[in-house]
Amino acid sequence: MTAGRLEPRVERIKDDIIAFSAFVSPGEPPYTRLSFSPEDLQARAYVCRLMEGARLAVRTDAGGNIIGRREGACALPPLMVGSHLDTVRGGGRFDGVAGVVAAIEAARRYDEQHIRLDHPLEVVVFPAEEPSPFGLSTIGSRAMAGKLWPEHLALTDGTGRSLDAAMRSAGADPDRLPEAVRSPGDVAAFLELHIEQGPHLACAGVPVGVVTGIVGIWRGRIEIVGQPDHTGTTPMGRRRDALAAGSEAVLALEAVCSGAGDIVGTVGRVELFPNALNVVPGKMLLGMEMRGTDTACVEAAAADFTDRLDRIRDSRKIDIAFDFSMSSTPVRFPDEVVSLLREAAISLGIPYAQLHSGAGHDANHLAGIAPAAMIFLPSKDGRSHCSDEWTEWADIAAGTEVLAAAIQALDRRLT
Ligand SMILES: [Zn+2]
The missing domain is CATH 3.40.630.10 (Zn peptidases)
Structure with a gap:
């Protein structure tokens, strides 16, 4: 010894x-x-x-x-x-x-x-x-x-x-x-x-x-409302596809958190309505979180993400509601x-x-x-x-x- x-x-x-x-x-x-x-x-x-x-x-x-x-x-x-x-x-x-x-x-x-x-x-x-x-x-x-x-x-x-x-x-x-x-x-x-x-x-x-x-952990809920339409009869240019918009939101979160130092962000939960093969998705709910040690840094990233959601809303003519709050400091x-x-x-x-x-x-x-x-x-x-x-x-x-x-x-x- x-x-x-x-x-x-x-x-x-x-x-x-x-x-x-x-x-x-x-x-x-x-x-x-x-x-x-x-x-x-x-x-x-x-x-x-x-x-x-x-x-x-x-x-x-x-x-x-x-x-x-x-x-x-x-x-x-x-x-x-x-x-x-x-x-x-x-x-x-x-x-x-x-x-x-x-x-x-x-x-x-x-x-x-x-x-x-x-x-x-x-x-x-x-x-x-x-x-x-x-x-x-x-x-x-x-x-x-x-x-x-x-x-x-x-x-x-x-x-x-x-x-x-x-x-x-x-x-x-x-x-x-x-x-x-x-x-x-x-x-x-x-x-x-x-x-x-x-x-x-x-x-x-x-x-x-x-x-x-x-x-700290921040959690958010993103509600995306488009319009459910027939997949066979609705031309691509007339669609308000909630899933396509939601996919952009997932990638936007990934991009925001990849460029923001010690932050990680994840969309871990997805619900799709009506979730049918022959209907353009009319509504999507996403559950997301961000984690980081620096509150100011997470809040800046969340503001950047909110701006990107606004741009997705405008370009795709759909509604997006985003609730985001800290769940642990x-x-x-x-x-x-x-x-x-x-x-x-x-x-x-x-x-x-x-x-x-x-x-x-x-x-x-x-x-x-x-x-x-x-x-x-x-x-x-x-x-x-x-x-x-x-x-x-x-x-x-x-x-x-x-x-x-x-x-x-x-x-x-x-x-
Ligand atoms: Zn443990």
């Missing part, structure tokens, strides 16, 4: 991550573990045993967050570290799980090396980070940030089960949600290790990403925490790159109540939310070591 290094046990990390991939839903594509499914509940029970094995005191809070606590030497608010265990349908083995296992491994290494932190350490598993069958994501971290409302609890899944009932099945107590809420000052700092789910780190050939923030992690992650990587001799997250995470909500940051790990070929999702074991061990060193640095810095 090198003096002063935590040296996470790569074989143990590998065994733990593979163990979770056994808790998947039969009859669904691998590796599906939807939130509050029987398999998710089994995975939650299993993680409690792992935490107990790491000599953490385990409880489930009223919001369904599983919390494994290691006491500190001083009466201080806890340092918190964790991620999630649920997956999207057909998701992979690393999204969420890597962060949970890394956090537990850090706690195990402190225990094995008799390292006492001044702060208590809380390893957290947030329930339902992914868009759940109830149409809501990041449910546990929402509850912790005081943003899970009664109207959320009344949401139902496809079977009519309420979120309230699902949360109770996972050991939560929705009647006592205020007890799960952490206010600013209640948590000393929060770190989440997660796979990148994009190509940047793999392309850069580095094992660790220091995450500077999380994109960009998060910028505090420079002090980001630089501390950088210093941890440098001191361990682990190459890193700096990047922002294009996906939302539980850290979005935690950043509202505590100094927060994230560590990313390379995703092979940038792939995620699919069964091919892969991150090298050595990279997970490297990220875990940066995580563990950063927790110790935070412990010293914040005492």
Whole structure:
């Protein structure tokens, strides 16, 4: 063992991550573990045993967050570290799980090396980070940030089960949600290790990403109304084709976002009316989103896109209505925490790159109540939310070591 290094046990990390991939839903594509499914509940029970094995005191809070606590030497608010265990349908083995296992491994290494932190350490598993069958994501971290409302609890899944009932099945107590809420000052700092789910780190050939923030998300709805006419008898020059106009709108969004720096934009949903072979499309609805870290930049791109929609409207003699609004604000992690992650990587001799997250995470909500940051790990070929999702074991061990060193640095810095 090198003096002063935590040296996470790569074989143990590998065994733990593979163990979770056994808790998947039969009859669904691998590796599906939807939130509050029987398999998710089994995975939650299993993680409690792992935490107990790491000599953490385990409880489930009223919001369904599983919390494994290691006491500190001083009466201080806890340092918190964790991620999630649920997956999207057909998701992979690393999204969420890597962060949970890394956090537990850090706690195990402190225990094995008799390292006492001044702060208590809380390893957290947030329930339902992914868009759940109830149409809501990041449910546990929402509850912790005081943003899970009664109207959320009344949401139902496809079977009519309420979120309230699902949360109770996972050991939560929705009647006592205020007890799960952490206010600013209640948590000393929060770190989440997660796979990148994009190509940047793999392309850069580095094992660790220091995450500077999380994109904001803006969503929009475009309604295009033309005129449904007979496809055989209506000459090309007399048509008011909503689909042809909508196709121009899709390409316009692509062009706007391709030329606007760090912005991405996508039309991901299409509805066409009447959607018949022999009728010129009379109406089209498009669902779109834009993501970026800089609000002014996204707003400028949205204005450019609106101008282009106006030109499509005029040239094609159709009606276009465009509703666009922010659905989540960009998060910028505090420079002090980001630089501390950088210093941890440098001191361990682990190459890193700096990047922002294009996906939302539980850290979005935690950043509202505590100094927060994230560590990313390379995703092979940038792939995620699919069964091919892969991150090298050595990279997970490297990220875990940066995580563990950063927790110790935070412990010293914040005492
Ligand atoms: Zn995730």
